[in-house]
Amino acid sequence: MFKGLEEICEVYKIESYAYDETPTPVRPKPADFVVVKPKNTLEVSKILKFANERKIPVFIRGSGTGLSGGCVPTRKGIVISTERMREIEIDIANRVAICQAGVTLDELSRSAEKHGLSFPPRPGAENATVGGMIATNAGGVRALKFGVMRNYVLGIEAVLPNGTILNLGGKTLKNSSGYSLLHLITGSEGTLAVITKATIRLLPPMKEMAMLAIPFRSTEDALNFAIDTSMHVTPMAMEFLEKRAVEIGEKVSGKRWVSREGSAHILAIFEQEKEAELASEIAFNHQAIDVFLASPREQRDLLELRGKIYVGLKDKIIEILDVCIPPAKISEYLRISEKIAEKYGIELITYGHLGDGNLHQHPLLYDGWEKTYQKFKKELLKLAVEFGGVISGEHGIGVIKRNEFREFYPEQFRLMLEIKKLFDPNFILNPDRIF
Numbered sequence: 001m002f003k004g005l006e007e008i009c010e011v012y013k014i015e016s017y018a019y020d021e022t023p024t025p026v027r028p029k030p031a032d033f034v035v036v037k038p039k040n041t042l043e044v045s046k047i048l049k050f051a052n053e054r055k056i057p058v059f060i061r062g063s064g065t066g067l068s069g070g071c072v073p074t075r076k077g078i079v080i081s082t083e084r085m086r087e088i089e090i091d092i093a094n095r096v097a098i099c100q101a102g103v104t105l106d107e108l109s110r111s112a113e114k115h116g117l118s119f120p121p122r123p124g125a126e127n128a129t130v131g132g133m134i135a136t137n138a139g140g141v142r143a144l145k146f147g148v149m150r151n152y153v154l155g156i157e158a159v160l161p162n163g164t165i166l167n168l169g170g171k172t173l174k175n176s177s178g179y180s181l182l183h184l185i186t187g188s189e190g191t192l193a194v195i196t197k198a199t200i201r202l203l204p205p206m207k208e209m210a211m212l213a214i215p216f217r218s219t220e221d222a223l224n225f226a227i228d229t230s231m232h233v234t235p236m237a238m239e240f241l242e243k244r245a246v247e248i249g250e251k252v253s254g255k256r257w258v259s260r261e262g263s264a265h266i267l268a269i270f271e272q273e274k275e276a277e278l279a280s281e282i283a284f285n286h287q288a289i290d291v292f293l294a295s296p297r298e299q300r301d302l303l304e305l306r307g308k309i310y311v312g313l314k315d316k317i318i319e320i321l322d323v324c325i326p327p328a329k330i331s332e333y334l335r336i337s338e339k340i341a342e343k344y345g346i347e348l349i350t351y352g353h354l355g356d357g358n359l360h361q362h363p364l365l366y367d368g369w370e371k372t373y374q375k376f377k378k379e380l381l382k383l384a385v386e387f388g389g390v391i392s393g394e395h396g397i398g399v400i401k402r403n404e405f406r407e408f409y410p411e412q413f414r415l416m417l418e419i420k421k422l423f424d425p426n427f428i429l430n431p432d433r434i435f
């Protein structure tokens, strides 16, 4: 399709690379594309130079677990897959991992553990790549206590669209040396440069964990428990699951939740048992129906149940929404968003990272959704912004939230567009994302 490309690297046709994990109803339509699988930075640089000189669109693919259509080739172009860029080295003395972009979350965590260290963030897809997680500034269940991807990226090697190799940051924990281009590229969703390598901060090993599963009669009680608990202790995770989400997780995983009662459930994880004991007392102060301390085996089962909810929902939903709301406003946001959903006759299933306000709301498919859904979505995302929240807490803007992004953040959009022009004057990198 692109004469001369095969002289730089092997060229493949892989139909499944037309998609990622974005639910089908909103997933962008793919165009014609070829795939290349560079092994190192130099190859990435040559491919980009080739594409830039010919103004060929380039799409970057990690593992394709993204939920915003970020790696879908929406124009005739080249997909750069990082799957062969899997080298990882642990520098124990400096407590960092130096990874090529295609190293997966699972590989990074295991390598760290093998060397007596840990990588605490836990986005839900174990096969997500370091490049993809940096590009989306991924979060996950432990963000509440341990932060998001941005908090762990100390250094980045990235290639600009014209083939120039950039080295930003390094192995130091601090860096006040000029504008942080490192943090600009983090979360840029592949629109500025291709990340080829990263230096990732590691921490000492994780402590023993204590897990509580707590059913509540109302969402209000569950939310008040979460807010009250956070005044005394920071849990590793504070997950909210509405009853229907629990039922779906049970069905897919074959594991049982702790109680048949209650409409709102909490799965809370603490580093120490005494923190869990304190949280139990707080839970009863907020009318918890009961509090269950999970054994190690039950912990695995409950995590599996939580992890499988998306699998059960995937084919029934239009989209997975990803707003992040200031904690004290979550209750009011949920109440009003239910009213908006009712107005449109839409059923929402909600679960997510309650502790940090990052809620995943799942509108179920309905007849004629094509006519009204976008209007509903805009109203809901606008509500999140009015409440001081953001329209994406961890999945990114991608292709599917760019209209709302442009409308709700016009000044930010304008500045970002100027930055985009500076990095990528021919607009070849990940076109149709964010902009």
Ligand SMILES: Cc1cc2nc3c(=O)[nH]c(=O)nc-3n(C[C@H](O)[C@H](O)[C@H](O)COP(=O)(O)OP(=O)(O)OC[C@H]3O[C@@H](n4cnc5c(N)ncnc54)[C@H](O)[C@@H]3O)c2cc1C
Pocket: 020, 021, 059, 060, 061, 062, 063, 064, 065, 066, 067, 069, 070, 071, 082, 101, 122, 123, 124, 125, 127, 128, 129, 130, 131, 132, 133, 134, 135, 136, 137, 138, 139, 140, 141, 189, 190, 191, 193, 194, 195, 196, 310, 394, 395, 430, 433
């Ligand atoms: C079951 C499930 C659970 C999930 N749970 C979470 C969660 O808890 N928290 C969370 O944050 N996300 C979650 N996700 C979303 C997803 O895993 C993350 O967005 C992840 O960071 C994507 O990584 P990836 O390698 O699959 O990237 P891809 O999907 O391949 O790409 C994502 C974006 O990053 C860009 N990109 C990829 N590699 C590079 C690179 N080397 N350089 C520049 N740009 C690049 C792509 O172009 C695209 O825009 C979940 C997804 C699934 C399916």
